[in-house]
Amino acid sequence: MKLGIVLSTQAAKFSALAYKGHLAENAAKISRLGFDGIELAIRDPQLVDQSEIKSLLNELDLTVPAIGTGQAFGEEGLSFVNPDGVIRKKAIDRIKAQMHLAEELEAMVIIGLIRGFRGNEISSEQAETWLVDALCECAQENENVKLIIEPINRYECDLICNVQEGMDLMDKVEYSNVGLLLDSFHMNIEDPSIYDSIRLAKDRLYHFHIADSNRWYPGAGHIDFPQIIETLKQIDYQGFVSAEILPLPDPDVAAERTATYMRKLLLKIN
Amino acid sequence: MKLGIVLSTQAAKFSALAYKGHLAENAAKISRLGFDGIELAIRDPQLVDQSEIKSLLNELDLTVPAIGTGQAFGEEGLSFVNPDGVIRKKAIDRIKAQMHLAEELEAMVIIGLIRGFRGNEISSEQAETWLVDALCECAQENENVKLIIEPINRYECDLICNVQEGMDLMDKVEYSNVGLLLDSFHMNIEDPSIYDSIRLAKDRLYHFHIADSNRWYPGAGHIDFPQIIETLKQIDYQGFVSAEILPLPDPDVAAERTATYMRKLLLKIN
Numbered sequence: 347m348k349l350g351i352v353l354s355t356q357a358a359k360f361s362a363l364a365y366k367g368h369l370a371e372n373a374a375k376i377s378r379l380g381f382d383g384i385e386l387a388i389r390d391p392q393l394v395d396q397s398e399i400k401s402l403l404n405e406l407d408l409t410v411p412a413i414g415t416g417q418a419f420g421e422e423g424l425s426f427v428n429p430d431g432v433i434r435k436k437a438i439d440r441i442k443a444q445m446h447l448a449e450e451l452e453a454m455v456i457i458g459l460i461r462g463f464r465g466n467e468i469s470s471e472q473a474e475t476w477l478v479d480a481l482c483e484c485a486q487e488n489e490n491v492k493l494i495i496e497p498i499n500r501y502e503c504d505l506i507c508n509v510q511e512g513m514d515l516m517d518k519v520e521y522s523n524v525g526l527l528l529d530s531f532h533m534n535i536e537d538p539s540i541y542d543s544i545r546l547a548k549d550r551l552y553h554f555h556i557a558d559s560n561r562w563y564p565g566a567g568h569i570d571f572p573q574i575i576e577t578l579k580q581i582d583y584q585g586f587v588s589a590e591i592l593p594l595p596d597p598d599v600a601a602e603r604t605a606t607y608m609r610k611l612l613l614k615i616n
Numbered sequence: 617m618k619l620g621i622v623l624s625t626q627a628a629k630f631s632a633l634a635y636k637g638h639l640a641e642n643a644a645k646i647s648r649l650g651f652d653g654i655e656l657a658i659r660d661p662q663l664v665d666q667s668e669i670k671s672l673l674n675e676l677d678l679t680v681p682a683i684g685t686g687q688a689f690g691e692e693g694l695s696f697v698n699p700d701g702v703i704r705k706k707a708i709d710r711i712k713a714q715m716h717l718a719e720e721l722e723a724m725v726i727i728g729l730i731r732g733f734r735g736n737e738i739s740s741e742q743a744e745t746w747l748v749d750a751l752c753e754c755a756q757e758n759e760n761v762k763l764i765i766e767p768i769n770r771y772e773c774d775l776i777c778n779v780q781e782g783m784d785l786m787d788k789v790e791y792s793n794v795g796l797l798l799d800s801f802h803m804n805i806e807d808p809s810i811y812d813s814i815r816l817a818k819d820r821l822y823h824f825h826i827a828d829s830n831r832w833y834p835g836a837g838h839i840d841f842p843q844i845i846e847t848l849k850q851i852d853y854q855g856f857v858s859a860e861i862l863p864l865p866d867p868d869v870a871a872e873r874t875a876t877y878m879r880k881l882l883l884k885i886n
Contacts, residue, residue: 537830558808
């Protein structure tokens with residue numbers, strides 16, 4: 347298992363990001379702290395200089411496990427389940443653009459909030475149809491790039507909140523380049539047992555977010571990370587555990603405590 | 617310790633209520649399941665027939681540990697921190713009216729969502745001043761009735777989310793008839809340690825809500841209720857543990873499973 351942390355390539359409204367902007371400076375810090383990779387949160391791939399990112403991360407010996415895409419929902423309203431077909435198409439096109447960048451960076455593409463919020467307007471059947479269609483269209487665009495659906499807690503999302511719902515969706519999207527991203531903070535709210543859910547996801551678990559029960563750095567709350575790492579090992583998970591955390595008490599302390607705490611746990615099992 | 621469950625006296629938007637409306641019928645069911653009391657969620661005391669409630673509950677040998685008041689915020693927008701002084705006064709008057717009813721029923725009055733949401737408009741200092749002033753004005757109205765502040769998770773509330781913040785507020789409200797209501801569902805998200813927070817609240821803990829990590833009945837998620845009950849016993853808590861839960865898979869099953877599971881735990885320590 348490898349250790350990562352989320353960094354937004356630009357300022358962003360979404361709060362659970364340790365680092366926002368100042369890519370070169372923050373990437374250097376992350377590298378010094380001993381992380382193996384940086385998960386990039388990118389609103390629009392057009393806004394980033396792909397070759398600059400590549401050479402910067404090469405230099406620092408950091409990989410990019412995944413690209414977060416939710417800002418396109420939070421700041422532009424793009425969504426797979428918007429009643430307006432033009433907006434749904436824009437959301438799909440945005441994910442395809444993210445997949446181009448992801449292929450260059452050998453990263454996966456996260457389908458988090460961009461899948462949208464159905465609210466009371468849209469039936470769950472209609473939302474599911476749009477979601478499955480969008481995922482299939484993106485998945486077949488480039489089967490070399492993995493798309494990862496993140497179950498997100500009920501307060502932020504009403505479409506795939508827990509791992510069982512995620513696995514049910516997997517049954518409907520028959521592309522093996524579509525899998526799951528599990529997040530310990532969301533699972534603490536939604537999943538009756540975090541460990542059973544990890545075992546349920548098993549081979550479809552492509553990426554893992556760590557944040558404690560209060561969304562601070564691991565160790566700040568009551569989630570049992572030793573048990574989570576042990577369970578991930580049991581299912582032979584080889585991917586990243588990547589910190590998507592609040593920048594509290596400040597970004598550097600949050601990152602440093604994540605590195606110290608998680609490195610100790612990972613050393614035991616690696 | 618005694619066992620309770622929340623019942624709304626009328627239909628309500630708020631989802632975490634096992635029972636809504638049909639007071640006589642539902643109270644009889646609750647009594648048959650062996651609960652000791654019913655926590656009543658009441659939007660406006662004017663809407664209920666006080667003597668009818670009293671005689672009904674007497675007959676069923678049920679007490680009312682507390683009255684929930686949040687529907688006045690959710691459905692009428694009343695709040696202690698609304699920028700409009702007229703609305704703030706209405707919220708205070710509503711709580712005073714709830715206190716009159718509470719005195720009759722020998723119940724406490726919950727200050728949950730009615731304290732309001734400050735958002736970005738109001739500074740935290742201003743919100744705290746309004747909140748403290750409102751609580752003091754209500755507390756001195758009738759010192760025989762207890763007012764209980766419930767820390768509520770960040771997604772539903774931005775004013776007193778965890779127990780430490782609740783205790784800091786207690787220091788500013790110098791009335792002993794103001795205390796805390798802790799809720800296991802909210803604590804699972806906000807409090808680094810549920811047990812430490814119970815010990816922190818200690819003598820100011822007047823009421824306790826039980827719901828599992830997914831807000832279903834206790835036993836449906838991963839919260840360690842045996843440990844919670846043990847910790848409540850350690851601080852010599854004598855009050856109610858009262859289920860504020862989603863009506864899932866349906867209200868009757870949720871209530872019945874709560875009763876069966878919690879009664880077993882309470883038998884061990886009572």
